[in-house]
Amino acid sequence: MMESLQGLINGFGVATTIQNLFYCVMGAIVGTLVGVLPGLGPIAGIALLIPATFGLNPTSAIIMLAGIYYGAMYGGSTTSILLNVPGETASVITCLDGYQMAQKGRAGPALAMCAIGSFIAGTIGIFGLVFLAPPLAEAALVFGPPEYFSLMVFGFIVLSNVTGTSLIKSLMMAVVGLIIGTIGIDPVTGDARFSFDFPYLMGGIEFVAVAIGLFGIGEVLANVEKPLEMLGQRVLVPRLRELYPTLQDLKRSLGAILRGTGIGFGVGLIPGPAPVIATYASYMTEKKFSKTPEEFGKGAIEGVAGPESANNSACQSAFIPLFVLGIPFAPPTAILLGALLIHGVTPGPMMIGEHPELFWGVIASMYIGNFILLLLNLPFIPFFANILRIPKNILLPLVILFCITGMYTVNNSVFDIWMMLLFGALGFIMRKWAYEAAPLLLALVLGPKLEAAFRQSLMISHGDFGIFVGRPVSFVFLLGTVIFLSIPLLRFVWRKAQSKKHLERSA
């Protein structure tokens, strides 16, 4: 405990240097913009900014990229409330009551409560991170290749189960991501795979191209396909003096914020798109706890405060599996893993000991970042809302220009731009055909780790697959995988039985 506190104090020393403070503020501002602007979510936003961090030391780079991640969560709520258009998926639920509040002239308190809730959740979440990460890292030291393999498989299954509408479609996307991840040189034998003697493919597919393509270009193309008149939008911009919530608002929201924080933190630790699940879970909890559940969907402030706190808290705790196990459970943290690797840092149980300045510096910067976001969000909401007044037919070409430029700067390669466009077109088709992109991206980033764990496990066991079930931790993860795989089947059987009963009764 004392060690963690000492680490955190040192982390504040690292995070409060002029350089790191600057990158923290930059990350928070860019993140808010990314969250506000349609067509750019946190994933494409982080991916685009990775090249800009090449000249920085790893700590400053991750401080800025992490700032974009949680900044986007703040920004995403602005469009939900003012436009009924979520800036990113974690803000979908905020639309329900946030937009209704805006329609009743209460956009200001809704936006303010988002910022206050996110700040409180972010602060509590950081303390959770500080006290939970070191013991978990110690526990993870016993993890060998079989445990890592089973954990990653478990992660894919949970993510596939909770994203989109079809488990099998999400699973297929995960396998496609794993296949794409095998392109390039085999790290064990040094032989080329699926590169067809094409030098550009020898190094593998650039994950930044896949991320920007699927999540950035794909979203822009989906917007372009809409009729031109749909690209215009009317935005309500609240005035500064309308922003302050009443004492009654604060009183109603406090419980929701604290419950949302707890839910978010817990959900962030398990595989899956944590912020999205956390917001849904928090909304449902608030509706259940409320004395006036009929107000939900019509502008209940708890329906905004709870989910917004939950998504911020989930963002913080999602850093635990990334830093402690080196395994991200969702695409934004997968992109951060890619960024860490680019900067020569391999996250895992040893990271706290090997890179204490990075680990504690990033955690401390999150606290500072949350404070900056609170300061930034309240007075500058009218400014961010005004950005939304830029018509989409101007904004979308701008996003494309940034995507193309950003993509080129990763490796100074036009081939990467082609790849990005290819994945952009693929992302568009996947959207049309209801295939989820998240499992594909996560699988692409984790693919090489999964393959290494698979091959090493079998090497240890002399080819015996029993190693995956013979070790208790690995067995628990695989059991969890089987349970998650059987949920859709059980649901199907239950529905069948129910409809049969219904038919019998009506007969």
Next chain:
Amino acid sequence: MERDEIIGGIILLILGLITALLSLQMPIGTFRAAGTGMFPLILGVFLMILSGVFLLSILLVRKKGPGKKESQTRTPGSPWNLILFLGAMALATLFFNRLGYPLISFLLMVALLRILGTKRWTINILLSLVTATASYFLFVGWLKIPLPKGWIGI
């Protein structure tokens, strides 16, 4: 919708088959000492199984009857805009090195703004000029990122 699902399933089935066939041309090894092709082979086979199950489930639902009517409403899209938009991006990529960043960013903005309905040329060109200049100063001037100069040489 059902046609899209079948096409998607078939594409993934073919992708799985191609992956498996190409993997077989690499050393497979044994489970004890896996070769280069082992992991992709497993993935290819797994994808074929999953897409096979997916296609089968669609066909089974179809056999049972037409089922529920399509509930998803689609916005009447504009495929031409999409094709032109993609074409403009592809052309910009093709001439990225040859024409250089400042010129290509300007031309790309002009084209994309025009496709998305900015019909007045003065506004279009002014916006494109401002954007191209700003992005040039941001990336080349401030971030010092070497971008292709092309034949205009800046």
